[in-house]
């Protein structure tokens with residue numbers, strides 16, 4: 001089955017286009033990653049540009065006090081901390097280094113009426129920093145940066161816990177985690193994985209959301225261990241990875257200790273994890289940018305391979321030996337030839 005993807009593609013354009021799309025980089029990156037082909041990407045880009053042009057009022061040139069005020073504000077922060085400044089001074093990025101040496105960017109967009117009107121501030125954090133109500137004069141770029149420094153300082157342990165998982169376990173998703181990502185899908189082996197989401201405020205507490213994904217044969221016993229352990233408290237002095245290994249009574253597999261075949265939670269028919277149906281199959285992409293994940297598995301514990309429902313259904317429908325009874329298809333696993341069933345709607 002052919003997989004088309006724009007993974008690794010980049011969007012380049014004129015200065016006007018870049019200025020217009022300023023602040024939308026993450027959206028564009030995500031759409032590039034998820035769009036099945038160039039045409040659907042450009043259709044989405046056109047919709048985005050339509051919206052931006054409709055809602056963004058034409059820029060009025062700022063007054064001269066805008067510039068003098070801004071220059072002295074940047075003097076306060078320190079020019080060396082500016083990692084980017086828009087040539088027309090309507091936006092800037094300030095870098096903040098945290099105690100572990102991670103580099104964070106605070107992106108500030110300045111309206112022409114700044115400082116009378118609040119700037120638009122974003123940073124790659126699990127939650128956007130809640131800034132006090134804007135008061136011209138009392139609030140400055142420096143106070144905004146200070147608010148972000150405090151927030152970043154409070155998230156140090158969260159990132160330490162996540163980096164430990166990234167280093168000591170086999171993280172399947174996200175492939176390239178950002179400082180905003182608080183979830184990790186970790187390989188457990190046997191075509192099974194675990195999705196956990198840490199609470200940014202209490203990263204070492206037992207995550208309220210731990211989900212097993214993949215083969216029921218492998219996940220069942222681990223699931224039972226996790227629930228049996230709920231009687232014994234999660235040790236908040238330890239890292240989440242250490243607690244997981246203790247509770248699941250296993251060492252989490254790493255890239256250096258395990259073979260890819262057993263680790264991958266990918267569909268064994270299309271070899272992908274996220275499955276987006278072809279546009280003809282799915283007339284409107286709706287709001288779902290994630291696609292189907294493999295949730296069907298072979299019941300033979302020696303095989304336990306995973307499939308997308310749509311892939312195994314298509315496979316079974318194509319085989320003359322498969323049979324259908326009401327809304328269930330009966331056939332053979334493509335790998336081990338043991339009986340496998342899938343429901344069809």
Ligand SMILES: [Zn+2]
Pocket residue numbers: 267268269270271272275307308311
């Ligand atoms: Zn598939």
Ligand SMILES: [Zn+2]
Pocket residue numbers: 298299300303304305333334335336337338
């Ligand atoms: Zn099988």
